[in-house]
Amino acid sequence: MKYVYLGVILFIILFILIFSIFIVDITNQAVVLEFGKPVRVVKEPGLYFKKPFVQEVIFFEKRILQYDSEPTIVVTKDKKSMILDSFALFKIYDPILFLKTVRNELGAQARLDDIIYSEMRRVVGQYDFDDIVSKKREEVFEEITISSREKAKELGIEISTVRMKRVSVPAENLKKIYDSMTAERQRQAALYRAEGQREAQRIKSEAEKKRVIILSEAYRKAQELKGKGEAEASKILQTALSSDPEFYQFLKTLELYKSTLPGNVLIITPDSELFKYLRKK
Template structure:
């Protein structure tokens, strides 16, 4: 009976030892077998792996593409206009052995901290180059800047065993203390443009009014000239008719002129004239008996 118990215990211990020597790596992971901190085996393919129980341990790392958001940093492009930018990166553990040697037991967290420093340094370096202005950062040309940041960050992250897959600038804003000054400058610029438009409009209006006044003056002058010509021609025609009438019947013409003089001289109901009764003015007002 005692032999059976010992055998059962031995079997259980053997099973425990066997189970503790087996580990599983899935397709999303890479694993290292460590013995007293030293790397003894690398398991990068999914499946079963083996280690020495109690002596060796297995450390697994995520083999998927990971994301890292950087903190906001302030950069100063070549035009001196400060900007606040933040970015995110996508990276993966490319060389698990080199990764372990670089970050030690810190793992992904330690790698993210070091990668964050690398990204911030490269963002400052690229966005601070002489050929980069704030307008470049805010325009569609920023895609080329992000590619430069990614390439430089990738080169500096290789010693960590990390591959930087992509880097993107998420936001690009003015510092809070500069927003008011920028708004005032933009408003002043718009007000100046409005004043220029108003001035140009007034100038155009003055030209239109001056042209209209000149046209009116020319038209009135032409009309007056034509009127004077017409009046002169009418007077000439009237005098010609009078002259012809006078030559045809001088006495009738004299009679007509006297009647016209009476009409003009005897207007109103209270007209006074101091003239000798024998004046020729009253010749046609006298009767035949009065002569």
């Protein structure tokens, strides 16, 4: 009989011990509840004790979780509809707040869906379509990440990033987008042509200016050289005239014969000075 009592006592102790022990895995964190109210948080892995039958333990993931949204339609600043397929990475940083606000991961997914979708609509509405799909994609989703992170903190959730997996447009908007892109490319081409024409005109004007300067300088130098030549010729003429006036007069007379006699009829008297060197002496 003594062994029976001892066995019963050991069984009761073992039973109580089983309901008093809980193990926290390295990938988990735990919230200890007493009569439904959280009393402590356990984030480090190991073996822990709780009050049997009074306290219960709820486990949450400590690893990074992924939120994968359904493709959603948003409207850009330039009134173009686009379908964004995005995802987010988050973790539970405050298990008690997480438990109070969303209860579990399923509730967290639903609340994140509301937060991220509303922030995506707000931020995307501040950018043009071309910016989102090419130039400013990273900037857009960084802004979405920051604003979503602030709101998610109220749920005990920390969002590390929000990123885009795929972007597409509704079929009915494709033609409008293509027409808009064509018009934009034509506008840029016209701008480039206008800039090219302005540059060509500037180069042409600059070349014309240089041409006028070069011609003016050449004319000035030519006139200067001509003046020097005429002065030199006049000097030589004066020298020749002073050294042999008779010979100079003879040369000038020959020049006169050359310019006037061929093909011309002259009526002059035989004793004219013009025949001075043609008469036999």
